[in-house]
Amino acid sequence: MTTVKDSVHDYIELCPTAEALLDTAAMQRLRYVRQLSTVQLVYPSANHTRFEHSLGVYHLASRAVDQLGLEAALADRLRAAALVHDVGHGPFGHQTEAAIERHLGRHHDEIEWLLADTELGGVLEDRGLDPREIAATVDGRGPLGELVSGTLDVDRMDYLVRDAHHTGVPYGTIDHSRLLYALRVVDGELALEDGTVATAESALIARTLMNATVYRHHVSRIAGAMLDRASERLLVDDVVDPEAFARLTDAELLAAFEEHDPTADFATRIRERDLYKRALWARRETVPEDVVGLEYDRTRTVEREIADAADVDSSAVIVDSPSEPTSPESRAKILVDGDVRRLEERSALVAGLDACAREVWRLGVYAPEEHIEDVRAAASTILAVEADATR
Helix, strand or coil: CEEEEECCCEEEEECHHHHHHHCCHHHHHHHHCECCHHHHHCCCCCCCEHHHHHHHHHHHHHHHHHHHCCCHHHHHHHHHHHHHCCCCCCCCHHHHHHHHHHHHCCCCCCCHHHHHHCHHHHHHHHCCCCHHHHHHHHCCCCCCHHHCCCCCCHHHHHHHHHHHHHHCCHHHCCCHHHHHHCEEEECCEEEEEHHHHHHHHHHHHHHHHHHHHHHCCHHHHHHHHHHHHHHHHHHHCCCCCHHHHCCCCHHHHHHHHHHCHHHHHHHHHHHCCCCCEEEEEEEHHHCCHHHCCCCHHHHHHHHHHHHHHHCCCHHHCEEECCCCCCCHHHHCEEEECCEEEEHHHHCCHHHHHHHHHHHCCEEEEEECHHHHHHHHHHHHHHHCCCCCCCC
């Protein structure tokens, strides 16, 4: 059996199916897609890839199916799904996902098309695995699909620990070994033993803290918003076919930006970390309800209104209004006296963490440094947000 040395899990043993899947072009592409995308502009050592993460998720899934004593066919299905779960990601991962969804109408977890169109599907079929079933498991459907994509899945267990390791931020450290050991199958669903409430809470705390310090850091958000706008321009101008766009690597996308005049400046700014700055950075309680979680078309309209009022080009204004924060881990199932309940019903911490997630929410309006003051004044008026209450 082949083993791979991993920075987080030490040695990972690969079954023959995993070896064959890893040798496909679709999986090798993940070597060139960073796991944390533009977070590297904040934490320089965060240069790990979705390939490494995929190996880690496979490793944890393998431990889980062994611990649960699942029958061979289901265990093989879950291991394979865990390994390929991120193969549908576009360049820069989540930060181009919205553009891909707008043009192709699919989420990165929806990979049935990919398994049908690449050698991945053939590898699965050659080993007695149904590509459609693997795709369903990646999307959290089918028997125990929640192990791969659920409220407290092996994906989350790996990325929290891995991202903490590579950023040097300690907040993502969780006891994933205890969580795996406590997994039980109850009426066809995964649940944790009652004695692991504190362990499950620690995962929820870890994600909340990682969101605040890593995943939603303002520099990464600004760079991600710039990536989204440049990606949209590339696609609208028919420079890259949407299907081809979704299969680019990070470097290939930046090169495509550079070769197209309307997006060349974005490429230079991202490469040189010469990013837009915060004109507005407003807390949730200062933002009107109709400005929270703006739809894309409405966002672009507001950007043009702000640009007109500030007398700058429309490309010089980016509005970034996230949706209301959620905590899917709070819905993890806990086994209590033989009954399955949600973690939020057993934990007094969950409500407080939900409030914490709301506390770190911010509305962002970004612009080149030379236009900050004009954009701030225009955005404050149009969005009805006090300019002096934006930190």
